[in-house]
Amino acid sequence: MKFTFIHKALLFSVLLAIVGWGVSEWIPPRLSATTPDATAIGDEHDHEHAEEGEEAHADPTGHEDGFDHEQVPQHAEASADVDAHAGHDHAEAEGHTESLIALTPAQRERVGLRIAVAAGGELTSEINLLGEVQMNEDTLVHLVPRTPGIAESVVVEVGDRVSQGQVLAVMDSLELGEAKAAYFEVYNEVGCCTIDLDRARIIAENTANLLADLKAEPALEELRGREYGDMGRYRTLLFSAYADFWVARNGLQRREKLFADKITTENDYWEAVGGFEKAKAEFLTAQDTAAFESSLEVIELERQLRTNQFRLRMAEQQLLLLGIDPHRLETLRSFNGGQASHEEVCTDPNCEDCAEHSGDAAHAEGEHAEGDHVPFSRVEILAPIAGTVVQRHITRGEWISPESEILTIADLSTVWVDFQVPVRDLGRLRPGQTVEIANGHDGQAQGVVRLVAPVLEGEGRTGTVRVVLDNPAGAWRPGMFVTGRLLHSEQGGAVLVPVTAI
Incomplete structure (x- = not known):
């Protein structure tokens, strides 16, 4: 069946009638000023005429115009009265009356109309940023x-x-090798000096004990039976001088007895007296020499040890300045504060137990790496x-x-994200704020603002805002471009309305 032009025109008229009927069912004829989102319709009037209209048409009951006033706010009622008066004036002037329509709750729900009260509150704005991931220079x-x-x-x-x-x-x-050689040389000097000092202290102590016993002038047989330990050369010096003194004293006593009995001559007596005085003087000299020199050796060795210890510390500092590992030096420090670690000092040069004190420095250096000799x-x-x-x-x-x-x-467990922020937004950013960061590849994270640069950079006059971001999995790679989003809240006295109401 073919459609003629007349048939098409009739079909179009029917469709147009159906659409008109549907629109009339869904859209109310007119939104009056009694609703908060409607606008009063009417011409503008001067102030005096509006006041006269309000006094003349005020309706305390609010039921004469047919409105459902229980669903209309108070300020809407006042607006409705004014518009009603304006409409009344127009009706008188133009000869017709225009009725106002109030929406029921069902009708407001159908058209999506919501009534809300405008009030002050917290205004939240969104700041969008562009930045780049950087390495954390602190790590x-x-x-x-x-x-x-x-x-x-x-x-x-x-x-x-x-x-x-x-x-x-x-x-x-080569420079480090020379520094190590100098260090090992001083190290061995400190070790040898420590051994000499300990032995000198032992000799001085034993010599002092022998000198204390000699003051009682014991018999030679009794003196030889005592054990005084290591005394070095002072043992021979003191025993020899005391033996001469003891023999000369006994000889003088015999000569005195013989001279008293007129058995010997006076020359023999005085010769015995001279021999005794000489032996006594030599014995006293030997005592003073042993006491002084044994103490002096201890003092000199202590001074030498302190000097070598200072040189050793300087050599250690030189090695540290050249970058040697401080832990390697621990294998070379066999002494505690310059004192030998053993209570008794062995004087046997072939003793293997004393190798840590008197052995060469290369052996001590070799202990660092599994016993092998490490090149200096x-x-x-x-x-x-x-x-x-x-x-x-x-x-x-x-x-x-x-x-x-x-x-x-x-x-890279933490990275920096540097954002270039325009001047207009810098004042709204503060350290400690949280920024949502995305890389455009399903990667999202949150970071904390650490720095807001006090100066501007680049030709665009932007400021750098630095965010510290945790990166345990290494997904945020330095050089990656990212976007940032920060919600900024402002507390103010302005009246706020929803964006959809504008």
Whole structure:
């Protein structure tokens, strides 16, 4: 069946009638000023005419116009009275009356109309930011050798995770080797001086004990039966002088008895007296010499030990300045404050137990690495922190100077996110605020504002806002561009209405 032009016109008229009927059912004829979201319709009048209209048409009951006033707010009633009066004036002037319509709750629900009271409150605004992930410079380490040398080996690559104290590279340094040799020389001097000082103290103590016994002038047989320990050369000196003194004293006593009995001559008597005085003088001299020299040796060795200890500390500081591991020096410190660790000092040069005191320094250095002898010029570059190697500027066989940056290690468990913020938004940002960060690849996290830069940067005159972001899984890589979102709340006295009501 073919549709003619007349048939098409009739069909269009029917559809238009159906649409008109549906619109009349869903849309009310007119929204009056009695609802909070409606606008009063009418011409503007001057102030005096409006006041006269309000006095003339005020209706205390509010039922003459057919409105359901229980559903209309008080301020809407006042507006309705004014508009009603204005409509009444227009009706008189134009000769017709326009009725007002109030919406029932069901009708308001159908059209989505909601009544709310405008009031003051907290205004929340959203600040959108653009930024870039940066390495946390607080956990970033640039490794620079403290001594020049040649790179022997490099055991890490970019991206390797390292632990604190791990060997990263090995160098050969002539300067460090000379410093180690000087340190070991002074170290051995301190060890030998400590041994000599302990022995001198023992000799001085034993000599003092013998001198105290000699004051009682015991018999030689009794004196020889006593044990005084190590006295060095003072034992022979004192025993010999005391023996001469003891013989001369006994000889004088016999000569005195013989001279009294007129058995010997006077010359023999005076000769015996002279021999006794001479032996006595030599004995007294030997006592003073032994007491003085034994004490003097202790004092001189103490002074020498303090000097060598100071030199040892200076040599240690030199090694530390050249970058040697402080823990390696622990194997060389066999003395406690310059004193021997053994209570008794062995004087046998072949004793193996005393090797830590009198052995060569190379043996002490070799104890650091599984008993092997480590070259004095060996320099180990150790990782100062646990992290990831992010840069490497060292190659095997390369000459490394103290100014060369050979490795960079970063702890990426936390990163910085630097946002460039316009001046208009800088005043609304404060340290401690929470920022929602996204990378555009389903990665979202929250960070805390740490820094709001006090100066502007770049041609755009923007300020840097730095956010600290936890990165335990390493998903936030330095150099990644991200977006930030911050909700800023302001407390003010302005009247607030929903955005949908505008």
